[in-house]
Amino acid sequence: MLLLRNAATAGRRGAATTAAGIMLGNAVLAAAAVAGLTALLTSSQTLYTTIRAAGALYLVYLGIRALIDFVRHHKQHDDTPVTTDQPTPVPATPQSRLGTQAFRQGLVSNLLNPKVAAFYLSLFPQFTLPGMPTLTQHIVMAGLFWGLALLWYIAIVAVLGRIQTLLRHRRIQRGITGVSGVVLVGLGAALAFRD
16 A cells, blocks of 8 residues: 555655665564564564554554545645646655655554564474575575565556556545555554454
8 A cells, every 4th residue: 555655646766665665674574583583573472562553553644644645635626626637746845755755654664564574483484495504594585585575566666657647647646545544544453453
């Protein structure tokens, strides 16, 4: 949802910097798993719950901000007659600030998701690579997973870049902003209340 929303509001650059933040988060969590630090997360219910609550609050915060943008955008254009559904111009916010904001959203939302860290911890013991020490196996698997995720995000950003003109249309952009707000609030609530 973050990729789609940031692509609609900041174009391909918004999607790419969001993906870069997510990928840095993946790299940090993979390194933590290889170092055995994620075992602390899964063994301490207090730490796990704290990170999960912080992640849930962050998703709800992003969702509420999107809903505020949706309402603000709706009010701004209520009095303006729409004769055509032209693409919305890029916001006046400097591109570097939009890029930093999108990067931070991707990074923080990933780092505050304890399920990603737990995924790495549960994934590694499932596989045995013959002739390699355990640490090397974990490094190889973390690298493979990271590489696959990178290919996935490159493909998504490429697709979003191809349809960015469509995403920038006022009605579509407004719809994406509203839907992403509802979905992010819902995901935050689900993360908070589901074990």
